[in-house]
Amino acid sequence: MKQLRYGYVTGPALGILWTFVIALTVAIAMSFATGSAFRPSILGALVWGGVLGILCLPGSKWLPVLGTLVVAGVSLVGLGPIAIGSQIWPVSALIAALATAGFAALGLRIILADVTLGAINRHVFEAAVIRFLTGFGYIFFSAIVLIPFYVMVLTSLKNQAELIQNPLDFSVDLSKGWELFRSYDELFTQFNFGTYLLNSFVISVLTVVITLLFAVPGAYAVARLRFRGRAAFSRSILLIYMVPMIVLALPIYIAFSMFGLRNSLGGIIMIYPVTTIPVALYMLQGYFRGLPAEVEEAGLMDGLSRLKVIWKITLPLSLPAMASVSLYVFMIAWNEFLLAFMLLDDPSKFTLTRGIASLNSSEIPRQHLMAGSVIATVPIMVLFLGLERFMTKGLTAGSVKG
Amino acid sequence: MADVSPPKGSGPLARLEARLAWGLLAPTICAVALVVILPLLAIFWISAKPVSLADLRAPEVVIREDLRGDYEAVGDSANIRYRLRNSSQDQPIRGVTLTDTIPAGLEVSSLDQRCTVDGRELFCDLGDWDGGFRENLMIPVTVGQAYLDGGTRPQDNGVTTTGRASSVLTNATFTFENFKRVFDGEEFWSVLWVTLFYTVFGTIGALLFGLFAALLLNKSFRGQGILRGLYLFPYVSPVIAVAFAWVLLFDPFSGSANALLIQMGVTQEAINFFGQRPLALIMVTLFEIWRYFPLSFLFILARMQSIDSDMYEAADMDGASPFQKFWYLSVPQLLGILSVLFLLRFIWTFNKFDDIFLLTGGNAGTRTLTVNVYEQAFAVSNIGAGAAVAVVIFGCLLLFSFFFFRFMSQEEGL
Structure with a gap:
């Protein structure tokens, strides 16, 4: 545990974990919302999460913003923590990239408050870990509770053929109006x-x-x-x-x-x-x-x-x-x-x-x-x-x- | 000198109070005795009976009546036909009799020797019937003008029959076959193992998830109420709705979970989550955890909020780190509620039926004892064997509650 208690270890380690969590969440959310292919990339999270973990250490105001823009940019070209499939509507791709980078940076900024680059004491380290676990917990519990209900409601609005064609596509065609509630x-x-x-x-x-x-x-x-x-x-x-x-x-x-x-x-x-x-x-x-x-x-x-x-x-x-x-x-x-x-x-x-x-x-x-x-x-x-x-x-x- | 020792026994006021208490409790006791105690006794009775689903209806006389022959003019002869049958293929009916009113205008010409006619009343003593017995009883009659004028037809007035049949539920045949069936063979041990796995991991999982969720919400912030309400959803919604939502979500052909996993490259081909052997059991256990973590979460949160904050302040002064505070202060304080919850949830998870029944129907290695009751009684149609499994469950329950009450007397946490 002692070796972990240095800002330059804690920051990237939590950065990697948090970035991966965010990438996974955004990928699932975007897949469920649009039906298109989004997936988290472990390699991307390893590299860019580490970078963000350093950039989001307290100190500069602008480094996290810079990190956000860089990570969003590399995500769009396919090298970031979230892999965006080709032939995806550019707006949703942009949303996914920005959401991943933004939430990762924002979260890390909060998680790594008080953590400095050098040696940190036990309190600061544990507080950071707890903040990471708290954020993870909110996302995790909200996801496991909401997903089944989300699937339940949106399945009831679609028809059999649409469901089999793409089980992930829960986007609702609002132009159908009342026809949606046919079942x-x-x-x-x-x-x-x-x-x-x-x-x-x-x-x-x-x-x-x-x-x-x-x-x-x-x-x-x-x-x-x-x-x-x-x-x-x-x-x-x-x-x-x-x-x-x-x-x-x-x-x-x-x-x-x-x-x-x-x-x-x-x-x-x-x-x-x-x-x-x-x-x-x-x-x-x-x-x-x-x-x-x-x-x-x-x-x-x-x-x-x-x-x-x-x-x-x-x-x-x-x-x-x-x-x-x-x-x-x-x-x-x-x-x-x-x-x-x-x-x-x-x-x-x-x-x-x-x-x-x-x-x-x-x-x-x-x-x-x-x-x-x-x-x-x-x-x-x-x-x-x-x-x-x-x-x-x-x-x-x-x-x-x- | 007057006697100054305290009064012994119960005084009139105390007796009045006790009488009132029993009076207030009487309706509850009656209802519970009728719907809980009586069925429990019945379960023991049935478990020693060779009874199947078909035996639930006692054998009875099935009868159809009509008038056969040409009966266009006065003086034509016809037959009143009674088609008689024992509804059971193997149970006898004893002392069968038949009583009927012959309609006006029909004169009985000759009579079966078992029958007598008194005025218009026909009475036949048909004796004992074996299982599967059937007979056509013919009563020849001569048609008169009154009948042709539109009198009632023979089948229009009811026939009464009597007969004594012994139902297998009430007679004195007993058997150990049911228990032998239950304990025989590999199946029982695999069922027991599945039950234990489901119960132990379901309980521990729900407790750990509940603890985690309670730690998350044990602080006030905006939206805390909403999150708390949200996290209770799995527990308050109808089990049938959420179970089918899970089945749909994890469907191997059109399930979103599989589509997601394939897209993310975790797996190449669709996984049959609820249909293959070790995975199905893990999935139903996860469902159990998902559905019941809110309950543990509520109880643990309530306990957490009643812990004195002084202790944490003292710990802060002494320089305890957050993890130390959790481990050395919170956990010992929560141990009481955790162990009570463990025992309660253990018993209730052990008793759980609907969840597995709806998710897998007990297939793919997920048959627990409770599902086995249903399976034996209704799928195999052997009510006796189902009851025997229920008796085994009840025995386990008594064992658990023994531990529970031993523990609860020291730990009145709830």
Whole structure:
């Protein structure tokens, strides 16, 4: 490690790594945006990353700018850290070259703050490495999260022939106008997705309501009231929510087949809340414990019954927790796949997830599958982004099943 | 002198409180017992039964009724025909009887010896049927004017049949065949190995990624909220949507990932990511990490933000470097939440079914225990064997939760 702690080693080393990361990112981004051939060049990153690593050391203002222009220039002639294929529209080539060089230099400028050409101490060195890792982390996580969703949305807007011709070309022909949304239109008109959307929504809302009806009194009892077996009860809730669904699904399937409950939304509504009650109970009791007991005792002293106390004091105080639990239960019910898949066979009664599963066949084009996925994903994303604060709090308040 | 020792046992108030508590818990207990405990018991029962998918419906009498022959004029003779069949090929039905109303205008001329007529009520005692039994029962009748005037046809009024069939689910036949099948042969060990690989690497990977992401976001800057929301996307979106997006992305023929790799010169020909042996398992493990790192990230971030900043200031005064601060301060502080998360995620990853089922369907060496339940029960149609695998899973679960609770009692981190 000691040999690394010289500005003339640290700078080029981080420069090479960072330039390669940027070149790779720009290449992937440009490929996905235009469908043309961009790729990072390891040799280019080795040479030019090293150069940039020296040029971007603190000191001169103009050296990094010079470096940017040089690297962009050599990239355009094919010798830089990003290799741009021939027959590429010059504007996108220019954008790629400038983005690579610019972001590499800018990033290095930030990463290498405080690093000097000579020997550097441990703090400066580690701070630089951490800044590099931070930048890399942001790019890495954003890329892995965004790419699948990007592919999902853009695939749903294209047609089969275009997809097979160039799987990388996600550019959207805006001149088509509404024609772009043809697969969505077909899903709603021919594949009944309007009904599925409604089914999923009704089932999820009912699941939330029923779950809360059961879980609120239960959670209150576990959190506040003293009775024998309270600790054991608390644990068995946790234990129950560790039982895998597939183990339960088999007997439930058999029972539903025998009693004729398969293919009925009523059966689904009977089952879903039970899978979510333990989670909700566990999350709520954690929250109830945190509420001051004195307020409730004051209510009791003033002559309220226990149930009135719950209704008039505890519930109004725990509205944020109720919101997060509702959101979480809604999410579970909305995303549930296994039970819907096993118990529903009749296409007029599908939920969204079951409907998407039915699109997974070789006769139905892929963009329909992706359009269905988008339809299922968008509502939950919107709901989640709107109420994100509740969600993150609720998730960490009670440990949560995945 | 009055007794001043504290009261023993529970007083009336305490009893009232306990009663209220059980009252509030009763609905939950009932629901959970019905949908969780009962199925768990059922799984044990079924696992010892030679039952296949076709046995789920108990054998029953299948009947079709019609009137055969020329019946244009009064006095013509015809036959009421009952086509009878046992729906099961191998299960017997005992004590089959048939009751029907003969329509007005049809007079029974002669009678099968097993049948009797009382007024218009026909009753036949058909005895015991073996599996696969079928018969045509003919009741000769003479047609009268009332029938020709548009009386009800024989098939218009319902026939009732009775019969006792023993379903294999409820009778007393037990077998160890299912467990033998499950444990026999190479397959079980390969399934177990795949499950362990998936669980261990999926859990550790999700924890490490979560830790990395939490370190990134453990500072306030503009856009931190947006990034945090973004990084939770994989976890909140429906598994079926993201699984199909991955399948499409890594498709060997029209997948963008392959096109990208070929273009970048990493590989010459398309890679079948979800279709070839060691790679498919690695891919489903990566998917698991991708989908669940947000959860670990949330928990770790919450813990990080509750660490006292005094300690870091003290460390700064003592001249600790950033890595030293991470290693000697943050890691010990996070160890509790990390180990609890490890245990929880380990159990839940072990239980995971949908992800692999949607990505590969358990093919190409990715069949875990949970996928094997489905595979045995529905693909091979052997419900009993599926239940036996489920029992094995449940056993593992009990073992894990034993460790979990031993650990949790010291580590109430959550």
